[in-house]
Amino acid sequence: MENYNENNIFNDEQEEISDVHMLMKSWINERCSPDILPYNNLVNDLLEQLEVQSEIIDSNKNENVNAAFQNMLCQQEMDRVKFILKNYLRTRLNKIEKYANYIYQNPTYYERLSDKEITYCEQYKELVDSHLLKSSLETAPAFLQNLNENNMIVKPTLDEPVFCRVKEDIGEVQIQGRQGISITINMKKNNVFMLRYKAIESFLEEGRVELL
Template sequence: MESQSQPEFDRENLNEDVVNMRTLWVNELNAPEILPYNEEMVTEMLEQIRNQQEYVDSVYEDRAQLTEEKSFVNKLYQMEIDRLRYTVSSYLRTRLRKIEKFAVHILSDAALTQRLSLKERNFAQQFVMLFESHVNELALNKFADDYRSLTAEGMVTEPNLDSFVFCEGKEGAEAVQVDEKGGDFVQMHPADRYVLRYRSIKSQVESGQIELI
């Protein structure tokens, strides 16, 4: 008989969070630009991981009730928790790499800056300040005044929004304009997969009507 003090492994809620977190992660991995930070989802996922880890730990601590079968199942739970930790960590690391690469571009646009969490914003500001100081000492102070700023034309690294991405239509996906003149459209269908320019689907990726794969 299980100890009444043990928390339960909430598989139903965890599975739902896994699907949502994986979508968030895969979108971030494949989008050329940084996407809006989903603080609610990340916080919920971390809370779920903590709760499930407490359950797994409590099972191992209850030696009297630890059967071979329960130990095996517990190891499967631990593998699932480790996989979730990796997903969250990879999501956050991917965002940090984009911030380092496009920090000046992001901070120069208020809408893009709002996509960052508070910690990410602070990181981006510190990164730009240190990078600018380093580059000034290394080279910029030797350039003409017009080229001493990191924000000078041609010096800011920007994401290529016209790069091609693999994507999948979801329920409610609308037709996508695939040419600059607006005469060529692709009707997105649920579960169908496409290769399109990111720029043409970016708004639907953010709304959840299209997922990157």
């Protein structure tokens, strides 16, 4: 069978994957996963690169027509990268807001967030808590006032289905299906599955699958 994947940016066979492509993968994975994934440190690098690039554009401003055209292309690319960056960070903020209470109580989640995100999460939680308290909870009976009880906390559902593509041959894998029954599936390169996020969580971390 013919293989068209040589044109594929998601292919590992490409010797060098640029920061932009790496960030894009993180963005796609983040958008598709029900859980918060570890923060990609490339964000800061890319912000710096963007600044350098805009300085270069500025310094080339008054040169010939060719340079003007190249500047336009650079500018266009910068806008694209900024879009990915913004969307990546906003996707994460959306999840942080949703699971603020849960993150707050689980130190393991702190490792996945950047320093700024941790500050955001804590402040957001404080604000929401104090707002709820002031607006209604104060008048409720004391035993209903606790916001940190287990059933009050929204957790990421790891059983949610995700679509994923296998990036390398993994072979026979045991996944947990309904009612905890384990099922064996054969994961070969370029297979596409829809399954529970929980089942491929570790593979995603190792970069052996990607979400779609």
